[in-house]
Amino acid sequence: MRIIDIHSHILSGVDDGASSEKESLQMLKMAVKQGMTGVIATPHYSVNFRNTNAVLIRQQCRQLEEKLQQSLGEQIRIYPGQEIFYSEEVIDLLDKGKLLTLADSPYVLVEFHPAAPYSFIFSSIRNLVYAKYSPILAHVERYSVLRKKGKTGRIDRHGR
Numbered sequence: 001m002r003i004i005d006i007h008s009h010i011l012s013g014v015d016d017g018a019s020s021e022k023e024s025l026q027m028l029k030m031a032v033k034q035g036m037t038g039v040i041a042t043p044h045y046s047v048n049f050r051n052t053n054a055v056l057i058r059q060q061c062r063q064l065e066e067k068l069q070q071s072l073g074e075q076i077r078i079y080p081g082q083e084i085f086y087s088e089e090v091i092d093l094l095d096k097g098k099l100l101t102l103a104d105s106p107y108v109l110v111e112f113h114p115a116a117p118y119s120f121i122f123s124s125i126r127n128l129v130y131a132k133y134s135p136i137l138a139h140v141e142r143y144s145v146l147r148k149k150g151k152t153g154r155i156d157r158h159g160r
Helices: 021-033 054-072 090-095 118-130
Strands: 004-008 038-041 077-080 083-085 107-111 134-137
Touching (some): 021 054, 038 054
Parallel strands (some): 004 038, 038 077, 083 107
């Protein structure tokens, strides 16, 4: 059985996640003990963290995977990805390869401001779907607008 954590701030020094390589390795060791076979590293892309160097993120994933194998003898795949705070530029950055999907799939881990209106979330998700991406909402529990009566938060494959 394969169990993959799709939202992890495992890379040190790139955002508010792991503060050191040692902490990254400790987090990975715990993931292995919990039965994880893979982790998608999802450093933030936001106003505070402009991580647009996809090559560097991929390199950090490979290096951390190798370091875990060398130092602890543990084996776990670390896939590249990002937690992307949605803005008008996101689709263009994804298309240009400056932002990462989850493990090079069509899936995009996208985040919105907790006070974002339903219409903005809906149209943003629709735009991602039209651009051939499959959005996954990060921290969906934060969007109170999706808990309002009559708003299911469901969008079909046609963006409706």
